[in-house]
Amino acid sequence: MSAHEPHDEDSNVPEDDDEMFNPEDMEEEFEGEGEGEDMPMSDDEEGGAMEEIMLQNDSIAHFDGHKDSIFCIAQHPTHPQLVATGGGDDVAYLFDCTPPQAPVLPASYESNPQPVERHSQEAYVKLEGHTDSVNAIAFSLPEGNFVATAGLDGRLNVYRTPQQPQAESAKAFASAAEVEEINWLLPCPNPTYPNTFALGANDGSVWVYTVNEQDATPLTIVQAFYLHQASCTAGAWTPDGKMLCTVSEDSSLYVWDVFGDAAAAGLANPSGQAVVGLTGDDERFLIEGGLYSVAVSPGGALVAVGGAEGQIRVVGLPRLSIPGGQSVTSGAKGAGARGKAGGGKQSGGPRGGQSTAASGQSGVILAALAAQSDGIETLSFAQPPLTLLAAGSVDGSIALFDVAHNFAIRRHIRDAHEEEAVIKVEFVNAGQNGNNWMLTSCGNDGVVRRWDVRGGTAAANGGLSGEWRGHRGGGEGGGVMGFVQGGGGRAIVTAGDDSVSLVFNAPPQ
Secondary structure (H helix, E strand, O other), X not given: OOOOOOOOOOOOOOOOHHHHOOHHHHOOOOXXXXXXXOOOOXXXXXXXXXXXXXXXXXXXXXXXXXXOOEEEEEEOOOOOOEEEEEEOOOOEEEEXXXXXXXXXOOOOOOXXXXXXXXXXXXXXXXXXXXXXXXXXXXXXXXXXXXXXXXXXXXOEEEEEOOOOOOOOOEOOOEEEOOOOOEEEEEXXXXXXXXXXEEEEEOOOOEEEEXXXXXXXXXXXXXXXXXXXXXXXXXXXXXXXXXXXXXXXXXXXXXXXXXXXXXXXXXXXXXXXXXXXXXXXXXXXXXXXXXXXXXXXXXXXXXEEEEEHHHOEEEEEXXXXXXXXXXXXXXXXXXXXXXXXXXXXXXXXOOXXXXXXXXXXXXXXXEEEEOXXXXXXXXXXXXXXXXXEEEEXXXXXXXXXXXXXXXXXXXXXXXXXXXXXXXXXXXXXXXXXXXXXXXXXXXXXXXXXXEEEOOOOOOOHHHHEEEEEOOOOOOOOOOOEEEEXXXXXXXXXXXXXXXXXXXXXXOOOO
């Protein structure tokens, strides 16, 4: 059929681009009030009002290698300039976040409508091997020799951390796929068990793996736990890396004796390796709607869990070490350490705390807090000498509780992220003499903020000491999904739902 021949009247698809417009129609003139005058646009016509758009980018560098949302971010433990990100494009990247020698200063639209284009940071290496979104990523401890990725395809992949940039994509040298979806992934800080990772799955299971390239099977199961009856939503290691705390949508908390240290101290329940187990069967602990966040205090004595409707519970943990860092255990490795696949599995555990007197307040509910109106997405304890617990909520607020004074609320920053969900809060860990009073937060509004937590409830503007913009924000695919701030918090690197990672300069306060 010729492009100018008639076609089926029932078809709405033109045979050729020429048929999109009729030249005769294009010459049609509309009558106006006068020749050469523009036709006025009615105020009620769609698009009649011109919206002024203000653009601001406070970043000093960026990485835009991802083609979809960035869901997770991690920072190398000894080389903080090396950052890893994973996203909805099923891949992960490593990149050096160090800005160029002479970075282009950020400018707002008002001050410079046409800023000089800045080039993205180069990818250090691309990590491939997933068939669905990469939603968790971590470097191994203590040296960062490996980087592990976990995805919605249920796969855990382990790669060697390259010593220099690689042009070719890296392939995983070790992999496991025991579950349908993986929710989170954390490196273990226990120096006795280096290169160890824990993960939580959507079926409620919790897995601990260790990496040893010298073994015939380089990725080995240390333990697998199955007490959660719904998706395992979050986890946190104790600071010494001897116990793992996990929470679930079924409103349960379990504290696992992963390497047998609690058992060696006589603290573990004989029926399983959960030294603490609390569920919704205990009305005092029940949080309707489930638990979604967990954090352990720097001294390892407390675990805080957050869930629906702004509810927080604080629970005592067993003390496996005494002041000065000495262990109260015999030092023997647990029977489950580095067990082969399936060898460390268990299916029983205590429903409450344990009965051993040496455990002190272990398993005891020490506080029930409810200062916020919606789910608690994120929790963080301050470093000594501060004794604060920060909670970020879906209602857009941040609450600060004083652990040392009966968990009294010291500050409630109600509009911390402009009524958009707070996705992460984390205190800066700047060392013994550093600015540990600084709290960093990010949210669905696309903004990163830092708060000075010194002072009381009357702190001006909630204690806001700085904010950085550059992500799209607005809660529609433009939020900040996470950040890292290693190296004393002098730089903040983000994971953007708009597929971009930004580097912000955060000078010490």
